[in-house]
Amino acid sequence: MNFPIELPPHFLQKAEELKIFPWDITEQFVRGSGKGGQKVNKTSSTVLLRHLPTGIEVRCQKHREQSNNRISAYKLLILKIEDKVKGAQSERAKKIFKLKKQKQKRSKRAKEKMLDYKHKRSEIKKARGNFSDRGGD
Numbered sequence: 001m002n003f004p005i006e007l008p009p010h011f012l013q014k015a016e017e018l019k020i021f022p023w024d025i026t027e028q029f030v031r032g033s034g035k036g037g038q039k040v041n042k043t044s045s046t047v048l049l050r051h052l053p054t055g056i057e058v059r060c061q062k063h064r065e066q067s068n069n070r071i072s073a074y075k076l077l078i079l080k081i082e083d084k085v086k087g088a089q090s091e092r093a094k095k096i097f098k099l100k101k102q103k104q105k106r107s108k109r110a111k112e113k114m115l116d117y118k119h120k121r122s123e124i125k126k127a128r129g130n131f132s133d134r135g136g137d
Contacts, residue, residue, distance in 0.1 A: 004070075005070055011078050015078050018081055026049070029047060030048055033061075034061070039064075044066070047070045059073070
């Protein structure tokens with residue numbers, strides 16, 4: 001498969017595995033929007049890719065250069081198609097699931113830590129005793 005740009009080998013392998021062909025992808029260069037001022041509004045550095053068989057569309061405006069946006073857009077398109085085809089078995093979905101699990105664990109740990117601290121604080125307060133009973137002579 002000859003994509004119009006140089007892609008890293010693992011992305012080419014994914015594209016071959018998912019049967020993504022260069023002739024199934026339409027490419028468009030459009031003017032950017034958002035932050036960046038006049039330069040962004042004058043140049044067509046944003047890349048818009050459409051994969052015709054799946055209908056997935058990707059728009060990339062990360063970089064200033066059109067060539068870098070083009071590479072990023074192809075990578076993103078391959079990842080999105082992989083997500084759609086493989087679903088929960090895709091690498092990206094697995095990473096997201098793993099991160100969510102880690103965050104859940106962290107929040108449980110944080111909650112336990114907070115409750116432990118509260119318990120220690122209450123013990124300290126109990127140890128102070130009641131000063132109003134002592135009286136002063």
